[in-house]
Structures are given as structure tokens and as C-alpha cells.
Amino acid sequence: MRRRKLHINVSAIVLITTAVAIFGTAYIVSWRVGLTAEENAKVAAGERLQQLAYQMSDKADRGIDERMSDVASIINSPDLTKPIVPTSAKQEVVDVNSKLYPQYSFVGIADTSGKVVASTNGLLLGNSVAAKDWFQEALKANHGSLVTEDVHKAALLAKLLPANPNGDPLRFIDIAGPLYDTNNTLQGVVGVHLSFNWIDSIRKELILPNEQRDKVEVTLLGADNKILLDNDSKIVGEPLQLEAAKRASANANGYTIESWPGETTQYVTGYYGSQGYNNYKGLGWKVLVRQPTTVAFAAAKKEADSIRHTGIILGTIMSVIGFIVTWIVLNRERKLEKAQANFVSLASHQLQSPATAVKQQLGLIVEGYAKEPADVKHFAEAAYESNNKQIEIINDLLNTARLETGTMKLITSKVDIVKLIKGVVDEQKISLKEGQRLVFDEPAQPVYGIFDETKIMMCVTNLVSNAIKYTPESGAVHIVLAHTPKVLKITVKDSGVGISSKDQKKLFKKFGRVENPLSGKVQGTGLGLFLVKQIIDLHKGTITIQSVVNKGTSFIIEIPKE
Amino acid sequence: MTKILFIEDNQHLVETYDFLFTQQGYQVLWAHDGLEGLNLANTENPDVIILDMMMPLLSGIDFLKQYDVKNLHPDAKIIAFSNMQTDEYIHEAIQLGVLKYEIKSNFSPKKLVALVMDVLGDTSTTT
Numbered sequence: 001m002r003r004r005k006l007h008i009n010v011s012a013i014v015l016i017t018t019a020v021a022i023f024g025t026a027y028i029v030s031w032r033v034g035l036t037a038e039e040n041a042k043v044a045a046g047e048r049l050q051q052l053a054y055q056m057s058d059k060a061d062r063g064i065d066e067r068m069s070d071v072a073s074i075i076n077s078p079d080l081t082k083p084i085v086p087t088s089a090k091q092e093v094v095d096v097n098s099k100l101y102p103q104y105s106f107v108g109i110a111d112t113s114g115k116v117v118a119s120t121n122g123l124l125l126g127n128s129v130a131a132k133d134w135f136q137e138a139l140k141a142n143h144g145s146l147v148t149e150d151v152h153k154a155a156l157l158a159k160l161l162p163a164n165p166n167g168d169p170l171r172f173i174d175i176a177g178p179l180y181d182t183n184n185t186l187q188g189v190v191g192v193h194l195s196f197n198w199i200d201s202i203r204k205e206l207i208l209p210n211e212q213r214d215k216v217e218v219t220l221l222g223a224d225n226k227i228l229l230d231n232d233s234k235i236v237g238e239p240l241q242l243e244a245a246k247r248a249s250a251n252a253n254g255y256t257i258e259s260w261p262g263e264t265t266q267y268v269t270g271y272y273g274s275q276g277y278n279n280y281k282g283l284g285w286k287v288l289v290r291q292p293t294t295v296a297f298a299a300a301k302k303e304a305d306s307i308r309h310t311g312i313i314l315g316t317i318m319s320v321i322g323f324i325v326t327w328i329v330l331n332r333e334r335k336l337e338k339a340q341a342n343f344v345s346l347a348s349h350q351l352q353s354p355a356t357a358v359k360q361q362l363g364l365i366v367e368g369y370a371k372e373p374a375d376v377k378h379f380a381e382a383a384y385e386s387n388n389k390q391i392e393i394i395n396d397l398l399n400t401a402r403l404e405t406g407t408m409k410l411i412t413s414k415v416d417i418v419k420l421i422k423g424v425v426d427e428q429k430i431s432l433k434e435g436q437r438l439v440f441d442e443p444a445q446p447v448y449g450i451f452d453e454t455k456i457m458m459c460v461t462n463l464v465s466n467a468i469k470y471t472p473e474s475g476a477v478h479i480v481l482a483h484t485p486k487v488l489k490i491t492v493k494d495s496g497v498g499i500s501s502k503d504q505k506k507l508f509k510k511f512g513r514v515e516n517p518l519s520g521k522v523q524g525t526g527l528g529l530f531l532v533k534q535i536i537d538l539h540k541g542t543i544t545i546q547s548v549v550n551k552g553t554s555f556i557i558e559i560p561k562e
Numbered sequence: 563m564t565k566i567l568f569i570e571d572n573q574h575l576v577e578t579y580d581f582l583f584t585q586q587g588y589q590v591l592w593a594h595d596g597l598e599g600l601n602l603a604n605t606e607n608p609d610v611i612i613l614d615m616m617m618p619l620l621s622g623i624d625f626l627k628q629y630d631v632k633n634l635h636p637d638a639k640i641i642a643f644s645n646m647q648t649d650e651y652i653h654e655a656i657q658l659g660v661l662k663y664e665i666k667s668n669f670s671p672k673k674l675v676a677l678v679m680d681v682l683g684d685t686s687t688t689t
């Protein structure tokens with residue numbers, strides 16, 4: 001009892017451990033996969049912002065490069081490079097180009113003294129720009145070179161232009177170059193003022209409405225890390241201390257996760273440091289594109305949560321399946337162990353029964369209870385019979401062991417099956433109860449087959465012995481031999497109690513008859529028919545059963561003749 | 563005459579016990595299965611029952627349950643006499659009221675006679 005309890009406890013531990021291990025493994029794997037997916041999604045979100053920063057910078061750089069080409073085109077205009085160009089002609093060139101390039105707030109030509117001689121809508125006409133950086137630098141620049149001046153407010157020009165609708169101050173980027181005639185004589189400077197509103201239009205094109213909804217924002221910093229462009233125009237011009245800004249040196253591209261000054265919100269910030277484009281060497285601008293982590297990583301978190309939830313569900317299902325499978329395996333093992341234990345118990349009991357009989361029978365003689373010669377002879381013969389029974393059981397056990405270890409081999413020879421059956425009949429006749437008949441319709445001619453004589457005899461003996469055992473007194477056991485050129489067919493038919501279809505299913509199984517050895521309702525080791533079936537199988541034959549309860553049973557063996 | 567009932571399905575053993583105990587002056591009754599044994603036990607009221615455990619129709623355990631030693635036959639002297647040596651089985655038989663559970667193969671005829679006499683409290687010698 002204690003062993004069974006221990007067995008159950010061990011099984012329960014194995015079952016629970018298996019289920020927990022499977023669930024734990026599934027959960028850890030899904031958690032890890034979820035974490036990886038989350039990290040990957042976070043990286044993807046950061047890289048998307050980093051890509052936006054690059055695109056913003058690239059568009060701005062290409063745009064300025066194009067504007068520089070515009071200015072070069074004006075400077076190289078044949079109408080301006082003649083040695084002597086009238087002022088009216090210069091104004092005409094300015095007017096044409098002002099119309100051609102509406103993005104410029106100002107297109108102007110100054111003479112070498114800095115006096116504006118032609119300009120868009122006559123802005124600053126006659127005024128001196130000699131003090132302006134763009135003029136000074138362009139005047140000193142080599143023939144064919146252009147200078148760019150970073151974003152600045154042009155107070156004088158701003159007064160002459162319409163104000164920004166939002167009230168923000170007007171800001172410009174200047175592009176200028178020296179004007180040489182065909183004699184290579186410096187005639188003055190051509191300069192344009194590009195409204196900085198242009199760069200804002202790039203931002204609006206780049207950041208789509210859905211990204212604006214997702215709180216994606218662009219900030220443009222100058223080389224001095226002061227804000228040139230931001231959603232909040234009030235902070236324009238203020239310096240920005242940020243890790244992303246520090247990292248965004250020329251051509252540096254990446255993203256950070258950090259809080260911005262004065263804010264508690266964490267942002268994913270993509271950055272890119274401009275390095276110019278083509279002839280435009282860049283002004284050291286840095287583009288930052290930010291998005292709150294709560295928004296940027298929302299999809300990542302959702303995906304990870306989904307994977308984890310799936311993992312929990314899968315883990316639960318798998319652990320339940322694992323539990324059931326383990327339970328089935330353990331249960332099967334337990335049944336097998338029980339069957340084997342029962343078999344050992346029954347086999348030892350069956351071995352002891354004839355051994356005990358021998359001991360009692362000889363005991364009567366040895367201990368002097370049987371004194372008369374007739375009694376001595378009787379009990380000696382009985383002991384001999386019991387001993388034979390004992391040997392039969394031992395042989396059954398040995399044959400089972402041989403079958404299971406694969407050491408049972410067929411020793412075949414040409415055998416007369418008629419003679420074999422007749423031998424079995426003669427041997428079994430002594431077991432007949434009073435009134436019982438054992439009938440074999442013996443063919444007149446021998447019928448030969450090639451098989452293992454000893455083993456087939458064992459099979460026929462087993463079937464006939466069983467038939468006699470289960471046939472009531474005054475009943476009959478019939479043995480019928482039939483044959484075709486290729487097959488031998490032996491039928492052993494009794495008029496006994498019959499076998500139910502339920503019992504038929506387990507009849508040929510090894511432990512089929514010992515599942516409940518203590519019931520006492522079935523005798524024998526449960527190996528007889530198992531051995532018959534195995535031996536017939538070895539002969540590549542078949543054994544079938546036809547039975548009607550309370551009427552009788554027929555066992556039919558068919559084996560090939562060769 | 564002391565009645566002794568053997569409930570035993572092994573014909574060879576029954577024959578030896580019959581010979582042995584008849585010679586010793588007992589009235590020997592025997593049954594080939596548990597069901598027949600139950601009928602004889604109820605009708606003959608034997609002084610001692612030698613009960614095999616593994617038998618057709620009604621096992622030794624089932625016999626003990628139906629005979630109901632504790633409630634219906636508290637004075638019955640039953641010796642379980644079997645080669646089944648399973649602890650659980652022995653325990654159950656004792657719980658159901660057998661005086662002794664003996665392993666059959668351990669007993670010679672002489673020892674068996676001594677066992678029966680011991681159970682019956684018979685002090686007379688055996689031959």
C-alpha cells in the first residue's frame with residue numbers, strides 16, 4: 001500500500017512538473033520572443049524617425065543647391081556679362097528672374113561700391129548693402145564662386161516686405177556671387193534672399209498628417225545648436241542642449257531615447273547632421289525628428305503583449321496536452337507494471353500449485369501416511385502427473401521468454417499433419433471426463449506440410465486441451481483437418497460455454513487473462529493462446545475464433561504448407 | 563466427528579487432503595470452487611475451513627465477504643491456505659476474518675495436520 005502511495009505521489013510530481021515545465025518553457029520563450037519583438041519594433045520606430053531626419057536634411061540641402069544654381073544662372077546671364085550693361089538691362093534681368101523664381105523675396109544687383117542698382121520690385125534700390133556680409137564675402141569670392149549666409153533677420157528688407165501671416169519675423173538665407181563681365185572685370189555682386197519659410201514648406205511636405213497626429217515633430221538646429229525651426233516658434237533662436245544634437249555632427253545619423261529640456265516626456269529622437277549637397281557645402285544644420293516614446297513604442301508594446309498573451313494561451317494548452325500525454329504514458333506504464341506484477345504473481349502461483357501437489361503426494365508416502373502398496377503407487381503416479389503439469393508451465397514461461405527475446409526459431413521439416421494430430425488425440429484422450437468424446441475424422445492419406453513439428457504440436461495440444469477443459473461432460477470435441485494445395489487448416493471445435501466477443505479480443509494477448517488474477521474465474525498462466533498465436537504468426541499463418549456463448553467455440557488455424 | 567471443509571479447486575490436492583484427514587478420523591467435506599464452498603459452509607457448519615484463495619466462480623476473498631465471518635459466523639475457524647503471497651491480499655483476508663493465512667507450499671502433510679489440530683485446540687497426537 002505504501003509503495004502504491006509513493007508511486008502515485010511520484011506520478012503526481014512528474015505530472016505537475018511536466019505541466020509546469022512546459023508552461024514555464026512556453027511562457028519564457030514567448031516572453032523572450034515578445035521582448036525581442038518589442039526591441040526590434042523599438043529599433044524600427046527609432047530608425048523611422050532617423051530616416052525622416054535624413055530626408056528632411058536631404059531635401060533642404062538639395063533645395064539650397066538648386067537655389068545656388070539659380071543664382072549662378074543669373075550671374076552668368078549674357079545680358080549681365082557684357083563689359084557695359086545699362087542699368088535698365090540689369091533691372092530687366094532682375095525682373096525676369098524675380099518672376100522666374102518667386103521663392104526669392106529679393107533678387108538684387110549691387111555695384112562694386114555696394115549700391116543696389118537693380119532689385120525685385122525696386123526694393124532697397126539706391127541703398128547701400130556694402131556693410132552686409134553677403135555683399136562683402138561675395139565681393140571677395142573668386143570668379144564663379146558663390147557664398148551662402150545662414151538664416152538671419154534682415155530688418156531693413158523685412159520692413160519693405162509683407163509680414164508673415166502668423167506674425168513671426170521674416171528670416172532669410174542669402175546666396176550671392178561676384179558679377180564679372182566677359183573681360184573678367186568685377187562689375188558688382190548679385191545676391192538673392194531666400195525666405196526661410198521655404199524650409200518650413202519642406203517640413204510640411206515631409207511630415208504627413210498621420211505623423212502629425214502621432215506627434216511627430218521636426219526641429220532644425222543651426223551649427224551653433226540654436227533652434228532655427230520648431231513647431232513652437234517662440235523658442236526659435238534658443239540653444240538646445242540634447243544628446244541627439246551633440247551626436248548629430250556632419251553626416252551622423254541615428255536616434256536617441258531621452259527627455260528634452262524642460263519636459264518630463266521621453267522622446268525617441270531621430271537626428272541627422274547636414275553635410276550639404278553637390279556645390280552646397282552645408283551650413284552645419286542638424287535635423288531632429290522626435291516622437292513621444294509612449295506613441296512611438298505603442299505598436300511595439302502591443303505586439304509584445306500580443307505575443308506574450310499568445311504564449312500564455314499556447315503554454316496553457318501545451319501544458320494541458322503535456323499533462324494528458326504524460327498521464328497517459330504513466331498510466332500505461334502503471335498498467336504494464338501491474339500486469340507484469342500480476343503475471344509474476346500468477347505464474348509463481350501456478351508453478352507452486354503442482355509443486356505443492358507433488359509435495360503433498362510424496363509427503364503422504366515419505367511421512368508414512370500412505371502405507372498400502374496400492375496407495376503408494378497411486379500417490380506416486382499422481383505426483384508424476386503433477387510434475388508434468390509443472391513442466392508444462394515452466395515450458396510456457398520459457399517459450400514466452402524466447403519469443404520476447406527473439407530467440408525462438410522455427411525448426412522446420414516435412415511432417416505428416418494427420419499423424420501429428422492423431423498423436424495429440426491419443427495423448428489427450430486420458431484427460432477426457434466421463435462421457436466426453438474427442439473426435440478426429442482422420443483422412444485416409446497422409447497430408448504433408450513443412451513446419452516446426454514440435455511447436456505446431458504444442459499449438460494443437462493447447463487448443464484440444466482447452467476444448468476438453470471447457471466442454472461439459474457428455475459433450476464432444478471435434479478436430480477437423482482440411483487442406484488445399486497450399487494451406488493446411490485445422491479446426492478444433494468444442495461444445496463448451498463459448499467465449500463472449502469482449503473476451504475474444506483479449507484472448508491472444510499475453511496478459512489478457514491475468515488482468516484480474518485474484519478473481520479466480522480464469523485459470524492458467526494466460527500464456528497458452530498467446531504462445532499459440534505467436535507460433536502461428538511465426539509460421540506466417542492465422543488463427544481465428546468463432547464462438548457462440550453457451551453453444552461452443554471453434555479455433556481455426558491456417559498455415560501454409562511450405 | 564470433527565468436520566473439516568476443504569475449499570480447493572486442485573483435484574490432486576483435494577485427493578491427498580481427503581486421504582490424509584479421513585485417515586486421521588476427521589469427516590472431510592470438499593468443494594471445487596468458492597460457490598460450492600459457500601453452500602457447504604452454510605449448510606454443514608464445519609469445525610474448520612481450509613480455504614484456497616484462487617478458485618473458479620468465487621474467489622477466496624469473495625467467499626469471505628459473502629460468508630461474512632465477522633457478522634454472521636464469528637466463531638468460524640477459517641485457515642486461508644494459498645500460494646498467493648501478495649501482502650495486500652493477505653491483509654485483506656485477515657481483515658475479513660481468517661484465523662491464519664498460510665502458504666500452501668510450505669506445508670507437508672504432517673505439518674498441515676498439526677496446523678489443523680492447533681486451530682481446533684486438539685492436543686491428541688497424530689500418526
